[in-house]
Amino acid sequence: xxxxxxxVAAFAALGQEHRLRIVRQxxxxxxxxxxxxxxxxxxxVSGTNLSFHLKELSHSGLVTSRREGRxxxxxxxxxxxxxxxxxxxxxxxxxRPEVCAPAVAALSACCEETA
Amino acid sequence: xxxxxxxVAAFAALGQEHRLRIVRQxxxxxxxxxxxxxxxxxxxVSGTNLSFHLKELSHSGLVTSRREGRxxxxxxxxxxxxxxxxxxxxxxxxxRPEVCAPAVAALSACCEETA
DNA sequence: TCAATATCTCAATCATCGTCGAAACGTAGA
DNA sequence: TCTACGTTTCGACGATGATTGAGATATTGA
Numbered sequence: 001x002x003x004x005x006x007x008v009a010a011f012a013a014l015g016q017e018h019r020l021r022i023v024r025q026x027x028x029x030x031x032x033x034x035x036x037x038x039x040x041x042x043x044x045v046s047g048t049n050l051s052f053h054l055k056e057l058s059h060s061g062l063v064t065s066r067r068e069g070r071x072x073x074x075x076x077x078x079x080x081x082x083x084x085x086x087x088x089x090x091x092x093x094x095x096r097p098e099v100c101a102p103a104v105a106a107l108s109a110c111c112e113e114t115a
Numbered sequence: 116x117x118x119x120x121x122x123v124a125a126f127a128a129l130g131q132e133h134r135l136r137i138v139r140q141x142x143x144x145x146x147x148x149x150x151x152x153x154x155x156x157x158x159x160v161s162g163t164n165l166s167f168h169l170k171e172l173s174h175s176g177l178v179t180s181r182r183e184g185r186x187x188x189x190x191x192x193x194x195x196x197x198x199x200x201x202x203x204x205x206x207x208x209x210x211r212p213e214v215c216a217p218a219v220a221a222l223s224a225c226c227e228e229t230a
Numbered sequence: 231t232c233a234a235t236a237t238c239t240c241a242a243t244c245a246t247c248g249t250c251g252a253a254a255c256g257t258a259g260a
Numbered sequence: 261t262c263t264a265c266g267t268t269t270c271g272a273c274g275a276t277g278a279t280t281g282a283g284a285t286a287t288t289g290a
Contacts (some may be wrong), residue, residue, distance in 0.1 A: 004135065012130025014203070016248080017123050023203070030209035036267060049249060051268050056247095070257045070266055078208065082218030085200055088129070088138070089225045093193065094145035097226040103197030104223050110204045110215065131278080151237060164279060166238050185236050185287045 002083040006061065010084050013060040018045050019053045023062055026076035033075030035068075117198040121176065125199050128175040133160050134168045138177055141191035148190030150183075 002010075014020050021043045026033060034042070040050040054074060057063040061080045066073050085107070093099035117125075129135050136158045141148060149157070155165040169189060172178040176195045181188050200222070208214035 004132070008130060008132050008135050010130075011126050011135060015123060015125075015127025015130040017119070018248090020119065020123055020126060024205070027204060028206045028209070030211065031214055037265095046250075047267065048251080048269090052248075055268085067257090072267065076207075078214050079217055081203070082215070082221045085203075085218055086221035086225060088196070088200075089142060089222060090139070091143045092191075092225050094143070095226070096145065099146055099193050100197070100222075100226055102194055103200055104219070104226075106197045106201035107204060107215075107222050108219050110201065110207050127277095133278090152235095161280080162237065163239090163281075167278080170238085182287090187237065 002080075002087045007084060007087045009060045010062055010080070013057050013062055016053070018043055018049070019057055022050070022053060022057065022074075023076060026063060026074060027078075027081070029076070031075060031078070033064075033066075033073045035071040035073055037071065039074060117195075117202045122199060122202045124175045125177055125195070128172055128177055131168070133158055133164070134172055137165070137168060137172060137189075138191060141178060141189060142193075142196070144191070146190060146193070148181075148188045150186040150188055152186065154189060 014023060022039060025039060025042050036050060036054065037047070039054075040047050043050065045053070054063065054065070058065060062077050062084075063074050064077050065075075089100060089103060129138060137154060140154060140157050151165060151169065152162070154169075155162050158165065160168070169178065169180070173180060177192050177199075178189050179192050180190075204215060204218065
Protein backbone atom coordinates (compact mmCIF):
# COMPACT_ATOMS: atom_id res chain seq x y z
CA UNK A 1 0.00 0.00 0.00
CA UNK A 2 1.27 3.43 -0.93
CA UNK A 3 2.18 5.92 1.78
CA UNK A 4 2.33 9.70 1.63
CA UNK A 5 6.02 9.92 0.98
CA UNK A 6 5.84 7.63 -2.02
CA UNK A 7 2.80 9.45 -3.39
CA VAL A 8 4.49 12.84 -3.10
CA ALA A 9 7.55 11.51 -4.90
CA ALA A 10 5.39 9.96 -7.62
CA PHE A 11 3.34 13.10 -8.22
CA ALA A 12 6.45 15.27 -8.20
CA ALA A 13 7.93 12.93 -10.79
CA LEU A 14 4.86 13.34 -12.98
CA GLY A 15 4.88 17.12 -12.52
CA GLN A 16 7.53 17.69 -15.14
CA GLU A 17 6.86 17.97 -18.86
CA HIS A 18 9.41 15.45 -20.05
CA ARG A 19 8.78 12.91 -17.32
CA LEU A 20 5.03 13.06 -17.86
CA ARG A 21 5.60 12.45 -21.58
CA ILE A 22 7.86 9.53 -20.78
CA VAL A 23 5.29 7.89 -18.52
CA ARG A 24 2.44 8.48 -20.96
CA GLN A 25 4.54 7.12 -23.78
CA UNK A 26 5.22 3.99 -21.74
CA UNK A 27 1.59 3.69 -20.65
CA UNK A 28 0.61 3.81 -24.31
CA UNK A 29 3.36 1.41 -25.33
CA UNK A 30 1.91 -1.39 -23.21
CA UNK A 31 3.54 -3.96 -20.93
CA UNK A 32 6.44 -4.74 -23.32
CA UNK A 33 7.85 -1.26 -22.90
CA UNK A 34 10.35 0.65 -25.02
CA UNK A 35 14.12 0.95 -25.31
CA UNK A 36 15.68 4.07 -23.81
CA UNK A 37 16.92 5.26 -27.19
CA UNK A 38 13.49 5.12 -28.80
CA UNK A 39 12.01 6.83 -25.77
CA UNK A 40 14.49 9.69 -26.10
CA UNK A 41 13.45 10.20 -29.69
CA UNK A 42 9.72 9.89 -28.97
CA UNK A 43 9.84 12.33 -26.08
CA UNK A 44 12.35 14.73 -27.58
CA VAL A 45 15.14 14.86 -25.02
CA SER A 46 18.85 14.11 -25.12
CA GLY A 47 20.12 10.75 -23.95
CA THR A 48 21.74 12.26 -20.90
CA ASN A 49 18.60 14.06 -19.95
CA LEU A 50 16.41 11.02 -20.50
CA SER A 51 18.66 8.97 -18.28
CA PHE A 52 18.30 11.53 -15.52
CA HIS A 53 14.52 11.48 -15.75
CA LEU A 54 14.26 7.70 -16.00
CA LYS A 55 16.36 7.40 -12.88
CA GLU A 56 13.94 9.74 -11.16
CA LEU A 57 10.95 7.74 -12.38
CA SER A 58 12.49 4.41 -11.39
CA HIS A 59 13.20 5.77 -7.95
CA SER A 60 9.56 6.82 -7.66
CA GLY A 61 8.46 3.35 -8.75
CA LEU A 62 6.53 4.53 -11.80
CA VAL A 63 8.64 2.67 -14.33
CA THR A 64 10.60 -0.57 -14.36
CA SER A 65 13.52 -1.60 -16.53
CA ARG A 66 15.18 -4.72 -17.86
CA ARG A 67 18.22 -5.26 -20.02
CA GLU A 68 17.88 -6.82 -23.45
CA GLY A 69 21.11 -7.12 -25.36
CA ARG A 70 22.75 -3.72 -25.29
CA UNK A 71 19.46 -1.91 -24.87
CA UNK A 72 17.59 -1.22 -21.65
CA UNK A 73 13.83 -1.59 -21.94
CA UNK A 74 11.58 0.56 -19.78
CA UNK A 75 7.92 -0.15 -19.01
CA UNK A 76 5.16 1.59 -17.11
CA UNK A 77 4.48 0.24 -13.62
CA UNK A 78 0.74 -0.13 -14.07
CA UNK A 79 0.18 -1.47 -10.57
CA UNK A 80 1.95 1.43 -8.91
CA UNK A 81 0.04 3.88 -11.07
CA UNK A 82 -3.23 2.41 -9.90
CA UNK A 83 -2.14 2.58 -6.27
CA UNK A 84 -1.24 6.21 -6.77
CA UNK A 85 -4.71 6.96 -8.10
CA UNK A 86 -6.27 5.10 -5.23
CA UNK A 87 -4.18 7.04 -2.72
CA UNK A 88 -5.37 10.34 -4.14
CA UNK A 89 -9.05 9.42 -4.14
CA UNK A 90 -9.19 7.36 -0.97
CA UNK A 91 -12.17 8.08 1.29
CA UNK A 92 -13.52 10.49 -1.25
CA UNK A 93 -16.81 12.32 -1.31
CA UNK A 94 -18.07 11.12 2.09
CA UNK A 95 -20.06 8.19 0.76
CA ARG A 96 -21.64 9.97 -2.18
CA PRO A 97 -20.57 7.89 -5.18
CA GLU A 98 -22.19 10.28 -7.62
CA VAL A 99 -19.49 12.84 -6.83
CA CYS A 100 -16.63 10.71 -8.05
CA ALA A 101 -18.51 8.63 -10.57
CA PRO A 102 -16.98 10.68 -13.43
CA ALA A 103 -13.51 9.62 -12.33
CA VAL A 104 -14.49 5.97 -12.33
CA ALA A 105 -16.15 6.29 -15.72
CA ALA A 106 -13.13 8.08 -17.18
CA LEU A 107 -10.74 5.40 -16.06
CA SER A 108 -13.02 2.55 -17.12
CA ALA A 109 -13.23 4.04 -20.59
CA CYS A 110 -9.46 4.18 -21.03
CA CYS A 111 -9.09 0.58 -22.13
CA GLU A 112 -12.02 0.65 -24.48
CA GLU A 113 -11.16 3.74 -26.50
CA THR A 114 -8.39 1.99 -28.39
CA ALA A 115 -10.50 -1.06 -29.15
CA UNK B 116 -10.46 18.17 -22.01
CA UNK B 117 -7.16 18.42 -20.19
CA UNK B 118 -4.00 19.21 -22.13
CA UNK B 119 -0.39 18.46 -21.29
CA UNK B 120 0.36 21.83 -19.77
CA UNK B 121 -2.55 21.61 -17.35
CA UNK B 122 -1.67 18.06 -16.41
CA VAL B 123 1.95 18.95 -15.68
CA ALA B 124 0.82 21.85 -13.51
CA ALA B 125 -1.66 19.64 -11.67
CA PHE B 126 0.84 16.85 -10.98
CA ALA B 127 3.48 19.35 -9.91
CA ALA B 128 0.93 20.82 -7.53
CA LEU B 129 0.28 17.39 -6.05
CA GLY B 130 4.00 16.64 -5.80
CA GLN B 131 4.44 18.58 -2.60
CA GLU B 132 3.73 17.20 0.84
CA HIS B 133 1.54 20.00 2.12
CA ARG B 134 -0.40 20.46 -1.10
CA LEU B 135 -1.08 16.74 -1.40
CA ARG B 136 -2.37 16.74 2.16
CA ILE B 137 -4.59 19.70 1.39
CA VAL B 138 -6.12 18.02 -1.65
CA ARG B 139 -6.61 14.73 0.16
CA GLN B 140 -8.17 16.52 3.08
CA UNK B 141 -10.58 18.25 0.70
CA UNK B 142 -11.30 15.05 -1.20
CA UNK B 143 -12.18 13.40 2.09
CA UNK B 144 -14.20 16.39 3.24
CA UNK B 145 -16.67 16.02 0.39
CA UNK B 146 -18.30 18.56 -1.89
CA UNK B 147 -19.06 21.09 0.88
CA UNK B 148 -15.39 21.72 1.45
CA UNK B 149 -13.58 23.28 4.41
CA UNK B 150 -12.67 26.78 5.61
CA UNK B 151 -9.05 27.85 5.12
CA UNK B 152 -8.45 28.11 8.84
CA UNK B 153 -9.57 24.56 9.55
CA UNK B 154 -7.50 23.36 6.62
CA UNK B 155 -4.39 25.01 8.03
CA UNK B 156 -4.91 23.22 11.31
CA UNK B 157 -5.73 19.87 9.70
CA UNK B 158 -2.72 19.98 7.39
CA UNK B 159 -0.28 21.56 9.82
CA VAL B 160 0.96 24.66 8.06
CA SER B 161 0.94 28.37 8.86
CA GLY B 162 -1.79 30.56 7.43
CA THR B 163 0.64 32.34 5.14
CA ASN B 164 1.98 29.11 3.84
CA LEU B 165 -1.46 27.60 3.33
CA SER B 166 -2.51 30.61 1.34
CA PHE B 167 0.46 30.20 -0.95
CA HIS B 168 -0.35 26.54 -1.56
CA LEU B 169 -4.07 27.13 -2.04
CA LYS B 170 -3.28 29.75 -4.63
CA GLU B 171 -1.10 27.23 -6.41
CA LEU B 172 -3.84 24.60 -6.25
CA SER B 173 -6.52 27.01 -7.46
CA HIS B 174 -4.32 28.00 -10.36
CA SER B 175 -3.91 24.32 -11.26
CA GLY B 176 -7.66 23.88 -11.09
CA LEU B 177 -7.58 21.20 -8.41
CA VAL B 178 -9.54 23.17 -5.83
CA THR B 179 -12.26 25.79 -5.97
CA SER B 180 -13.23 28.41 -3.42
CA ARG B 181 -16.21 30.44 -2.34
CA ARG B 182 -16.67 33.05 0.33
CA GLU B 183 -19.00 32.40 3.25
CA GLY B 184 -19.14 35.17 5.81
CA ARG B 185 -15.57 35.96 6.77
CA UNK B 186 -14.35 32.51 5.88
CA UNK B 187 -13.29 31.24 2.50
CA UNK B 188 -14.40 27.68 1.83
CA UNK B 189 -12.26 25.47 -0.35
CA UNK B 190 -13.43 22.26 -2.05
CA UNK B 191 -11.83 19.58 -4.17
CA UNK B 192 -12.47 19.88 -7.91
CA UNK B 193 -13.62 16.30 -8.39
CA UNK B 194 -14.20 16.70 -12.11
CA UNK B 195 -10.72 18.04 -12.77
CA UNK B 196 -9.23 15.26 -10.69
CA UNK B 197 -10.99 12.68 -12.83
CA UNK B 198 -9.79 14.36 -16.02
CA UNK B 199 -6.27 14.30 -14.66
CA UNK B 200 -6.50 10.58 -14.04
CA UNK B 201 -7.92 10.02 -17.47
CA UNK B 202 -5.11 12.05 -19.07
CA UNK B 203 -2.49 9.91 -17.36
CA UNK B 204 -4.06 6.60 -18.37
CA UNK B 205 -5.33 7.49 -21.82
CA UNK B 206 -4.69 4.90 -24.53
CA UNK B 207 -3.20 2.62 -21.94
CA UNK B 208 -2.04 -0.97 -22.29
CA UNK B 209 -2.71 -1.29 -26.02
CA UNK B 210 -6.15 -2.77 -25.73
CA ARG B 211 -5.39 -5.21 -22.95
CA PRO B 212 -7.86 -4.29 -20.23
CA GLU B 213 -6.43 -6.81 -17.80
CA VAL B 214 -3.31 -4.66 -17.52
CA CYS B 215 -5.09 -1.66 -16.08
CA ALA B 216 -8.00 -3.46 -14.46
CA PRO B 217 -6.41 -2.99 -11.03
CA ALA B 218 -6.54 0.77 -11.49
CA VAL B 219 -10.21 0.67 -12.36
CA ALA B 220 -10.96 -1.59 -9.44
CA ALA B 221 -9.00 0.62 -7.05
CA LEU B 222 -10.88 3.72 -8.04
CA SER B 223 -14.26 2.01 -8.04
CA ALA B 224 -13.62 0.84 -4.51
CA CYS B 225 -12.89 4.34 -3.21
CA CYS B 226 -16.51 5.29 -2.75
CA GLU B 227 -17.49 2.05 -1.10
CA GLU B 228 -14.82 1.84 1.59
CA THR B 229 -16.43 4.51 3.69
CA ALA B 230 -19.89 2.97 3.39
C1' DT C 231 -16.55 54.06 12.89
C1' DC C 232 -13.71 50.98 15.72
C1' DA C 233 -11.67 46.66 17.05
C1' DA C 234 -11.31 41.74 16.08
C1' DT C 235 -11.06 37.87 12.98
C1' DA C 236 -9.87 35.51 8.67
C1' DT C 237 -7.19 35.47 4.76
C1' DC C 238 -4.08 37.24 1.34
C1' DT C 239 0.03 39.82 -0.81
C1' DC C 240 4.78 41.16 -0.89
C1' DA C 241 9.79 40.79 -0.63
C1' DA C 242 13.68 38.11 0.74
C1' DT C 243 16.17 33.87 1.65
C1' DC C 244 17.55 29.14 1.18
C1' DA C 245 17.22 24.81 -1.01
C1' DT C 246 16.13 21.93 -4.86
C1' DC C 247 15.57 20.82 -9.83
C1' DG C 248 16.48 20.66 -14.97
C1' DT C 249 19.84 20.87 -18.44
C1' DC C 250 24.23 20.39 -20.68
C1' DG C 251 28.98 18.44 -22.08
C1' DA C 252 32.54 15.25 -21.23
C1' DA C 253 33.83 11.04 -19.73
C1' DA C 254 32.95 6.25 -18.11
C1' DC C 255 30.59 1.82 -18.18
C1' DG C 256 28.68 -2.46 -20.07
C1' DT C 257 27.48 -5.21 -24.18
C1' DA C 258 27.84 -7.19 -28.92
C1' DG C 259 30.20 -8.58 -32.93
C1' DA C 260 34.60 -9.06 -35.76
C1' DT D 261 41.12 -7.98 -27.79
C1' DC D 262 39.55 -4.08 -30.41
C1' DT D 263 35.92 -1.03 -32.04
C1' DA D 264 31.18 0.56 -32.18
C1' DC D 265 26.93 1.30 -29.87
C1' DG D 266 23.63 2.32 -26.15
C1' DT D 267 23.22 4.11 -21.76
C1' DT D 268 24.63 6.11 -17.48
C1' DT D 269 27.49 9.01 -14.16
C1' DC D 270 29.71 13.27 -12.87
C1' DG D 271 30.36 18.29 -12.19
C1' DA D 272 28.62 22.70 -13.12
C1' DC D 273 25.38 26.41 -14.11
C1' DG D 274 20.94 28.84 -14.22
C1' DA D 275 16.16 28.67 -12.97
C1' DT D 276 12.35 27.57 -10.10
C1' DG D 277 10.16 26.49 -5.58
C1' DA D 278 9.09 26.55 -0.41
C1' DT D 279 9.06 29.04 3.62
C1' DT D 280 8.92 33.01 6.62
C1' DG D 281 7.45 37.58 8.75
C1' DA D 282 5.38 41.92 8.20
C1' DG D 283 1.90 44.43 6.32
C1' DA D 284 -2.53 44.89 3.59
C1' DT D 285 -7.39 43.66 2.55
C1' DA D 286 -12.08 42.20 3.52
C1' DT D 287 -15.80 40.97 6.70
C1' DT D 288 -18.33 40.97 11.11
C1' DG D 289 -20.40 42.74 15.38
C1' DA D 290 -20.58 46.51 18.81
